Amino acid sequence: MDVKLLVVSASPRVYGNSRIVARIVSRIARDIENTDVYELDVFDYRIEPCIGCVSDDVKLCRFPCVVDDDMNKLYRLIMDSDGIIFISPIYWYSVPGPLKNFIDRLTIFENAIFTEGRSRLEGKVAGFIAIGNDTGGIALIQNLMAIMNSMGIAIPPWALAYHESEGNPIENENFILDVANVVRCVVLMIKTLKSLERPGYWYRADREYRDRVIDIARQVYREIFDRLS
Numbered sequence: 001m002d003v004k005l006l007v008v009s010a011s012p013r014v015y016g017n018s019r020i021v022a023r024i025v026s027r028i029a030r031d032i033e034n035t036d037v038y039e040l041d042v043f044d045y046r047i048e049p050c051i052g053c054v055s056d057d058v059k060l061c062r063f064p065c066v067v068d069d070d071m072n073k074l075y076r077l078i079m080d081s082d083g084i085i086f087i088s089p090i091y092w093y094s095v096p097g098p099l100k101n102f103i104d105r106l107t108i109f110e111n112a113i114f115t116e117g118r119s120r121l122e123g124k125v126a127g128f129i130a131i132g133n134d135t136g137g138i139a140l141i142q143n144l145m146a147i148m149n150s151m152g153i154a155i156p157p158w159a160l161a162y163h164e165s166e167g168n169p170i171e172n173e174n175f176i177l178d179v180a181n182v183v184r185c186v187v188l189m190i191k192t193l194k195s196l197e198r199p200g201y202w203y204r205a206d207r208e209y210r211d212r213v214i215d216i217a218r219q220v221y222r223e224i225f226d227r228l229s
Contacts, residue, residue, distance in 0.1 A: 003033070003035040003082050004037075004083075005186070006038050006039075006081035007037060007087065008084055009039070009041045010043065011043060017163075017169050018041075019041055020221060021169065021179060023224065025182075028180050028213060028216055032180070032183075032212065032216075033184060042102045043098055045070035045071075045074065047069060047071050047074075047101045048067050050067075050105050051067060062111070062115040062116075063120070081124065082124060082125065082194075083125035083127070083187070083190050084126050084153075085127040086099075086127070090130055090135075094136075094143060095144070109151065121148075122152035123193060125156060125186050126155060126159065127185065128161075129160070129161045129179055130161075130163075135164050137164050145159075154189055154193065156189035157185055157202050158184075159186065161175060161179045161182050177205060179217075180209070180213035181203050184204060
């Protein structure tokens with residue numbers, strides 16, 4: 001496969017909406033976009049806070065990280081990926097603590113500008129999905145967009161989706177369509193940067209596509225809850 005995606009979710013519950021949507025994203029990426037996908041949830045790993053080496057000496061913040069935790073193996077997954085799709089619940093207009101730790105610890109890649117001459121994230125592509133019972137999705141996403149772009153990551157058009165309701169996000173068909181297009185546009189941007197494809201258009205909303213991605217979402221949802229029952 002020409003494209004490798006890393007799907008990063010942040011849910012403390014195995015049946016949480018972020019994990020469910022992460023599984024939907026992975027299925028769409030594999031079945032429709034024909035990409036290689038690795039899925040991880042930050043709550044499954046020990047990710048300690050950044051200790052701020054860069055504030056003492058910019059040369060101290062370099063790979064591998066001096067903090068001995070699971071990030072040192074997650075760094076390998078990030079380096080091997082062409083793009084990252086972040087899927088997060090909304091915790092007071094922002095991300096949960098473990099995802100914030102994950103993001104802060106990416107400083108070691110951005111700071112490679114000063115230790116290696118180039119950010120290790122430069123040229124990768126990111127998409128963003130936020131899910132909550134109330135408002136805050138745009139605040140969360142715009143913060144992540146600013147951070148990722150500041151680290152050298154490319155952001156394609158239609159790179160965001162958010163659900164802000166107590167209702168089941170799987171039943172929000174417009175949200176599921178947006179989720180699918182986050183995957184599509186991240187993959188298209190990766191292929192564009194690799195000179196593999198020049199997209200004629202980005203967002204897809206035809207009935208065939210809409211029906212297919214909604215069917216995938218409902219199938220994944222049933223599979224997860226069948227295993228839990």
